Amino acid sequence: MTVEKQFINKSYYETFLIENETRQPIEVLGALYRTEESSETADLSYIRFAQGEIYYHSKDLEAAIFKWEKVENELQPWAIKNIADSYFEIGILDRAEELYTSIVTDCSTLTTEIALQLFSLHIEQNKTESAFKVIQEAVSLNPDYPNVTSLARAFYEEQEDWNSAIELAAKESIRTESLQWFVILEGYVSKGYTKEKAPGYFYELLAVLHRLDHGQFVQMVSVLWQSYKNQDSYLAWIQIINLVFVEAEVNPYNAWDEISFLYEDAYHEFMAGQYFISELHDVLPNLLTNWLKLTPHLRAVFPAAALLAWSEKFPYSIEASFVSTAKDLIYRSEYSHDFLENALRLFDSITQWAERNDLEAGPRWDWLAHQLADAKTRHLVVTGVKGNGTSSFINSLLGETVSGYAAGATVAISDGPETEIAIMDENTVRTVSSLAELELSSPQGEYVHVRVPSQFLYDHALTIFDIPNFQGTELFEYARAANGLLVVLNVNEPFTEQERRVLLQVRKQLPNLPIHFLLNKMDTIYSEQEAMRITEGTQLRIQADFPNAAVLPYSSLYASRQQLSDMTGFLAAVFALHGAEEGRAAKILYLIKDMIMYLIRKREEKERRLAGSIEWNEDVLAKLNAAIHKVSDLEQEKAQHIAKSYAVVKEAIQDELTEQIPKLLQECSDILREDSDFRNIHVQLNEEMNKRIQSYLQNKILPECLVSMQEWIASSREELLQGQDYLEEMSEAFNALYEEEKIRLQCDFRVIDDWQRDAERITSTVQVGETNVFLRTKPSQLLLKSAGKLFGALGQNRTVLYNQYKKHVESEDYSETAAAVTNKFLLQFELLEKGLVRDVGMFFRNPLSILSRIAEETDADIQSKQQLLDTMKARPEMYHDPLTLFQVKLRQYEWVTGTAEARNPLTLS
Template sequence: MEKEQYLVKKLYHEQHFLKGDESEHPIRVLGELYVSEQKKEMADLSYIRFAQGEVYFLNNDYEAAIFKWENIHNELEPWAKKNIADAYMELDLLSTAEEIYKSISSDSLILNTEISLQLFSLYLQQGKAGEADQMIKNAVVLNPDYENVTELACAFFEEQQDWESALDLTISEAVRTKSRQWFRKLLDYIENGHASAQEPRFFVPALTALQAIDFSLFEQMTVVLWDNFQKRDHYLSWLKELSAVIAKSEITASYRWNKLPAKFSDSFRKLLLEDFPLERLKEVVPSLLSSWLQVADSATAPAAAAGVLAWNDVFPASVGESSIQEAQDILGRLSGVADRSNLFMDSQNLFKSIEQWASAMNAAMNPKVKWMFQKLSMLDHKTVLIAGTSAGSKSSFVNMLLGSTEADFFDTSVPVLYGHGETTAFRLITNENIATVTTSHELVEGERKPDALIEYIWPNRFLADHRLSVIDFPVLHFPKRKESVIESIRMSACMFFILNEDASLTIDEQELLNEIKEHIPEYPVHFILQTNGPITNEKLDSVKQHVSQFFPDANFFAISGSDPISDSQLESILNEVDEKKNWLLLTGHLIFLIKKMIGGLLKQREKIQRELTEAIEFDEEVLTKIQGAIHQLYDLEEEKTKVLSDAYRSFKDEIKSDLLKTVPKLLKESADILQEDSDFGTIHKKLNDEMNKRISDYLQYTVHPTYISSLQDWISFSEGELNKAQEQLIEWNEGFNLMFGEERLELACDFQILGDWRRDADRMTGTIQIDKENILLKRTPAQVLLKSAGKLFGVIPANQSIMYKRYRQYIENENYDDTAESIAEKFFRQFELFEKAIPRDISLFFRNPYHVLRKSADELQETVDKNKAKLDDMKSNPEKFHNPLKLFDVRLRQLEWMKGKSKTGSRTNNSVNG
């Protein structure tokens, strides 16, 4: 044990004074030494006091220990201060202890480490997590090799859930110590999600150190980090950092990786098929591919090598020459190793991905290519191609094959595909569209298109039983019909080439067969010799010799035109359509289609921009008209509201006018109930009752029926006006739908309001109830005078005649306009709600057309805005259209390299190279 370790454990007294002698108590020994030293002329009691302080401390006599250590003034003074602070800690005088710890100045690494650890413990007791954190970090920085200091720090960080500090410490210790224990702890943190906030660069030191120590643990940690970053924005940065780590590593080819090769394969596919910025991919992918080559196993090496070469095809000089050479060597060594069925599935997936992208971009897909893809995806179905030198011989063979004379119906210049179906149907397949043909005129028109193909479906048991389709190709004119021939080849499992009797091949046919042999060597071509007479072995040998220069391994069949084909011959021929899937050929077919599709889409951008511009202009024009229609609808509603309201007020005003004229007349005529012998003291009451009765009868039997009749007439008039409005809206409706090309709008008004009005009119046919008028019971001066005079003179017979004349004169000459106005107001008050509701009801009548027009306008505006944004984006960011196609092209070329590229490497869409 070193000297400072004795000081740490407070065993300095054993090292220097006791020498292992346990026969006497240390206090007695040290006390005797103290007395002995004190007697010396130049006594130095500091060391003995220091030792005595240790013994007192270890025996829990902290005050005595403090007393002894306070008098130390030699090189042990810093340790004495530290011990004093320890004693105050034990006495629970933490503030004093803290002050003393902080006052100590020393060059001793161990002492400073101990002080940091003691302050760490002190702060924990005080609940000061921040100060404790700083002290334990100081201890780690000062002396990470100190016993348990890093483990203590790590435990503290975990308890505080300070995962950033825990990760910093773990990586630092893993790199420093090269200990697998620390790497495993780091792996545990990552797996439990404690590293999710860190960026990829944070882990580079640990990965760099680990790959030189333990490949297995390196792979585990890499895969866990990969899964972590794959779901985050730092994914590309992770791939870049990892590639840099692997590039600098010393990975040996003999090590067998478990998961890493597949992770590279999946990530490369993800990068190509998902929406990542191309400029960022250019920074990441080359190094990723080179790293993939370093770790690839036998299963993924072809894909890795093909990926390197494909990326370099599309982005030349982006991958290092050494990686390119290595990729070429790998493909050379592993030729034929790739799983052909998986390659076919990858091709299918790529086609579907491009199709989905094109749909999202509003890019029109070639319908013929889509149709061909669907045919090729029917793996339980086979298509054979029939070609030949003579239309008659070829059609004759097709008829024998189909067991019918269907081929005689088609003397066309375009290929015909015969297939089984429950019902008979003709379809014309072109690059522009797929149309059902119903007339011979349409068929002739379609034949004029160079890319046309006729699909003829009808019930055919032979085709159904063999799950077979047959393409009858017209007489060959190669290379004039090269593209059409290639498309037919790329739909078929094999070709049956019909030779005529002299077995000679035209120059065009020889060129076609050479093209197939060179660029599609896996495509089976079988030859059928059809003669009018018997077929001799010599004749057959002669034919074989002539054709073998093109296809030395081809199968030959001889058929006599004078005899029907036998079942055994037919089965023999069909057996050549291999029951086992030729995945290499199928993959080549799909690659051909994908090339054609990408080539077509590259031309789509200008078309899409033009179509977007036209769509925006059309929608804006329609939108303007719809907005104009909305304003016209406002005007129409205002017009109808005014017309109907005016019509209502017109008949109401006419009735009111009559009422205002008639009521005063009725009141004046009430004077006829006066008699000279009337009781003029009470006659005013009788007159008032009579007047109200006459008014009530007038209202009930004259005014009210007139009002109801006029209201019914008004409703009929309103119905006519509203019908006119609906007719106008129907014209708008038809005009807009004609523009849209579909039944998109229906501007139907709500005629329910007419029913509501009629129902209200029916309810108003009952008895009219209005309050009586105080016509002669008012306290006007004239009435007061008459009433007083009547009471005064009514008992005097001589004055009866005078009162009679006065009353009559008063009744007949009184002004009843106010009374008439009051009665009119009361009468029409009960119809007031109906009148006030007319504008609201008319608004309800037009509510649905408003809603339909506004909704259509909003939808059009939204469409216009979206299309404008899309158009602006396309104009300002043309790479958004082209870049995905470049990445699709990389994936396509990878498939080509894995399948095996042609000798020429030709990539034109018109080439049969596939």
């Protein structure tokens, strides 16, 4: 045992014991102490150090501390450490920490032991941060010291400090090259603790592990791959693992299937339209070369094809040696790849991407793809120049009238348990219940799928494409998806130059498509010899350009059982209706290629459509804003007119009251008599005057007011009706722009009813109350009242008083009284007048609200579309890159299926 080990275990005292010593260690040390003490050069520190250990083990910690405090030689640092251990055991933690931290030493063992003791002490004190610091320093200083790294790992895991745990495991994996640490780190990865680590963090570790152990390396790569998948750092991970395999030698005898499949999944993900080419340009070349290196030759066709497709699209991005190797694998391989599943997966990727980017391909593409995926069904295109009897021929085959109901539309006819008809346009599918309804719907330029119960179609597992437009693009589109093309000729003008020219173009684009001919309307030929001559002549002309084509004479009008039997044999022979499906892979590729080109055009159309829509919306918005101003002006105009006409009515009433009330009051003199009681006559006069005012207002003015108000309401209604008519014309103009009933500017005519009720209410009764006419304090009235009281009882004065009163009543100025009565009477009229502008505003509120809302929606639509258009123009790669990647993947499938060998790629460069 080394001395340092004795210091650690506090067993240094054993060095003072001789072999076969029977005395107790403390007795031996005591004797040595006495001997050494008597020496002239005595150094008692060694013995005291050893005595302290004996006392420590005997739990006499106070004696142990006393002895260690007396140590003054080179053992002093260990003695102080032992003293600190004693205080730690006693529980005097602060003193122990003070002593531990006071020790200065160059001994790494002592330093490590102190660190481990401080680590335990800090945990006891719940000083977690201090414990972290101490254990990290211990690991950094002496990682090979027993239990240092295991203690650190356990502590990090207990504290859930996964970053520190990962750092420890990664460093120890590289330093020790121990598979145990790699396994520990793999556990952290699999639990998701390393996701925040940049992938480059693991580069050196993977390089070391690749050299050490293949199986553990594959396992580590797999768990790291899964941890970074679907994370923002996924591309960075691919770059790192690519670099590992580029720089490492790959042993072909090792099993790399698991990583090869991971590369394949990554390739499919990167090519699904979620990434830009700029992101993949530095990733895909190494991914493809590594994928090829790690895949056994028996399965290497797929990565080899992917590498060749990428290299064609991006020349010089992949080393020539890898391109040569990939071509050699393709040409020598007999591997049968499940192409259909991959092709349909590519088709689904494209349609999903298109849907996410508002470029839906439409239901027709999906229908065609699934038709091609059905290996049990054969597809026959039947076409011909208009007038050649294509529809009548198809109907004769089916035994019922099915073709001809959808003139101008391409119709697919297949067998089904009952009649089902679906009409597909670019974006939607709609159904009709019968062929008659189909004819009424006139689906020009659309695609129609008709399913009808048909023994002929069922027996031959056949779907017929009825294409009326012989020279249109539809012929080429559907011929690519078909097993054969049957051209219906007219026996009276067979195989015209037009028919020859179109079919030569078809053969140029589709060299492997079987093309055969039906010589229809044979019933119009007057003799059998003439029919034979025409048939033979037609066949000779056709075979000059189409040497493998067959020609079958046929009469749709007189279709017999024998003729149908001949047709069955003809179809079975020339189109191999019951044979194995050949070239289905190429047909799906053609379909995908057409759809990609369609999406490219649609993307361009979308940009043009957005620009057109923005321009149209801006024009509409200008019209809407102008309309809002016009309606506001109209509202103001109508409010002014209605208020003005109301003011005229009110002023007329006011003028009449101002003029008539004074006269009415002056006429009250007729109640005066010479025998009147002049002491109270002023009271009688006042009562009479109020009575006559009330009668006048109630019986004359109110009826006149009601008539005037009714005339005003009728006039106002006409004004508002004119406004409504104007708004209806405005609605029609906007709806014509929108081509739908989008705007209905309906005003609120309830204001008329409110005015009517108000008019009836304020003209139903007088609400002016009593008016003080003759009981006022004017000097003349005071004089008369005083005279009446003084002289009213004297007969000789009555004539004088009568004349004075009469004169006063008839000559008095009642304008002030008339004004007071008028103001009271017109109060209700004025309240109505004050609300007229508000009422007219309520009348126009709904139209203005509708126009404002649509204007806001239009402006928001403009902003949204302008933002999208700006993005499309500023970042064309958003659409261009995914479509380019789809083309690369399509080209890969061409290599897989062998169509690439023809050096005539289906996709565009």
